[in-house]
Amino acid sequence: MKRVWRNCHAATMRGGEYSAIERAALVTQGSRIEWIGPQDALPRADAAEEHDLGGAWVTPGLIDCHTHLVFGGNRSQEFEQRLQGVDYAVIAAQGGGIASTVRATRQATEQALYASARKRALHLLRDGVTTLEVKSGYGLDLPNERKMLRVARRLGQTLPLTVRATCLAAHALPPAFAGRADDYIEEVARRMLPVLAAEGLVDAVDAFCEHLAFSPAQVERVFQAAAHLGLPVKLHAEQLSSLHGASLAARYGALSADHLEYLTEADVLAMAAAGTVAVLLPGAFYALRETQLPPVDLLRRHGVPIAIASDLNPGTSPALSLRLMLSMACTLFRLTPQEALAGATVHAARALGLQGTHGVLAPDMTADFVAWDISHPAELAYWMGGELPKRVIRHGEQVCTTALE
Ligand code: DI6
Ligand code: FE
Numbered sequence: 541m542k543r544v545w546r547n548c549h550a551a552t553m554r555g556g557e558y559s560a561i562e563r564a565a566l567v568t569q570g571s572r573i574e575w576i577g578p579q580d581a582l583p584r585a586d587a588a589e590e591h592d593l594g595g596a597w598v599t600p601g602l603i604d605c606h607t608h609l610v611f612g613g614n615r616s617q618e619f620e621q622r623l624q625g626v627d628y629a630v631i632a633a634q635g636g637g638i639a640s641t642v643r644a645t646r647q648a649t650e651q652a653l654y655a656s657a658r659k660r661a662l663h664l665l666r667d668g669v670t671t672l673e674v675k676s677g678y679g680l681d682l683p684n685e686r687k688m689l690r691v692a693r694r695l696g697q698t699l700p701l702t703v704r705a706t707c708l709a710a711h712a713l714p715p716a717f718a719g720r721a722d723d724y725i726e727e728v729a730r731r732m733l734p735v736l737a738a739e740g741l742v743d744a745v746d747a748f749c750e751h752l753a754f755s756p757a758q759v760e761r762v763f764q765a766a767a768h769l770g771l772p773v774k775l776h777a778e779q780l781s782s783l784h785g786a787s788l789a790a791r792y793g794a795l796s797a798d799h800l801e802y803l804t805e806a807d808v809l810a811m812a813a814a815g816t817v818a819v820l821l822p823g824a825f826y827a828l829r830e831t832q833l834p835p836v837d838l839l840r841r842h843g844v845p846i847a848i849a850s851d852l853n854p855g856t857s858p859a860l861s862l863r864l865m866l867s868m869a870c871t872l873f874r875l876t877p878q879e880a881l882a883g884a885t886v887h888a889a890r891a892l893g894l895q896g897t898h899g900v901l902a903p904d905m906t907a908d909f910v911a912w913d914i915s916h917p918a919e920l921a922y923w924m925g926g927e928l929p930k931r932v933i934r935h936g937e938q939v940c941t942t943a944l945e
Pocket of ligand 1: 637711748776779854856
């Protein structure tokens with residue numbers, strides 16, 4: 541169906557800038573944008589529906605390109621214990637940390653996991669997100685990684701959201717493989733990935749490259765398996781130390797390297813040459829009270845696209861608002877509001893391999909956009925929390941509206 545959307549301003553985000561059109565209009569045809577431009581130049585069209593956007597600012601639908609939003613239980617009691625002074629090592633020895641989420645995720649039925657993940661996904665949708673990535677990585681064996689990825693697929697089928705599913709089986713060492721990390725990596729590379737990919741559950745492959753997780757050599761084994769299956773890779777890299785995982789990821793043509801507080805200039809150059817997106821995660825930086833800043837100036841200087849995501853997970857980033865992450869990216873990492881918004885639209889699309897269809901407002905792109913009742917797009921990174929009045933349009937249809945009456 542053809543629809544005309546008038547009386548708005550558009551931050552198209554072309555070229556990673558607002559690239560604003562004031563007094564704009566859009567024409568959508570089904571799930572695609574057919575035309576966008578100044579309202580005065582609106583072509584005559586026989587539209588089935590006309591919508592007055594009331595002077596709103598329209599942006600591309602927000603894209604949260606790094607989440608772990610499918611998980612069992614939560615770790616709020618652990619949070620409380622830590623703040624009462626209980627040592628993290630003691631909590632871990634009591635089975636806390638990632639291990640406790642793995643237990644809770646394994647115990648949960650697929651239906652229960654879906655029900656809890658759906659609520660978190662709705663928080664994001666109400667905040668203007670129309671595309672999100674969901675990682676597995678709390679199952680750590682074939683049936684439970686499958687269960688997580690099936691939930692991710694089901695979210696995409698049942699909610700008005702585009703969901704990309706990433707297999708993060710190489711997130712942590714499962715208890716059954718204690719002391720045998722190489723054996724677990726072989727299990728991931730030889731059995732889990734091929735089976736899950738054959739079931740159509742995997743859009744990309746991720747791993748956690750860190751002293752407390754997997755070494756670059758082990759990550760490379762996973763990347764070889766992904767390449768063999770024709771799947772793109774991503775990597776949790778340089779979050780707590782410098783292992784040059786980002787350079788390794790770049791060598792495998794990774795869509796993104798994520799976290800990156802300890803990234804070096806050599807890693808930045810490798811990412812620039814490979815076109816790998818830097819995904820910065822201010823929620824985890826904040827929750828861990830990290831002080832090492834990601835090298836934003838080096839990323840800018842060498843032209844590496846910067847994306848911003850929630851890292852929504854029960855341990856290090858229980859973040860239910862992508863807009864709050866934009867605010868934190870500005871205040872903590874000194875991004876400009878324009879860079880932050882580009883990080884949750886055009887560059888986030890690239891981090892998911894969706895740059896051909898998502899992330900900017902232009903003819904032939906998917907008609908995913910948000911009409912915000914704001915006076916300037918910088919407001920999206922300016923307000924901390926709350927609910928901005930908006931309409932969320934996905935595939936050319938209004939799917940959510942939040943108005944304050
Ligand atoms: N990096 C993180 O910060 C999270 N995962 C990862 O690879 C931690 C996930 C958790 O604590 O549950
Ligand atoms: Fe993460």
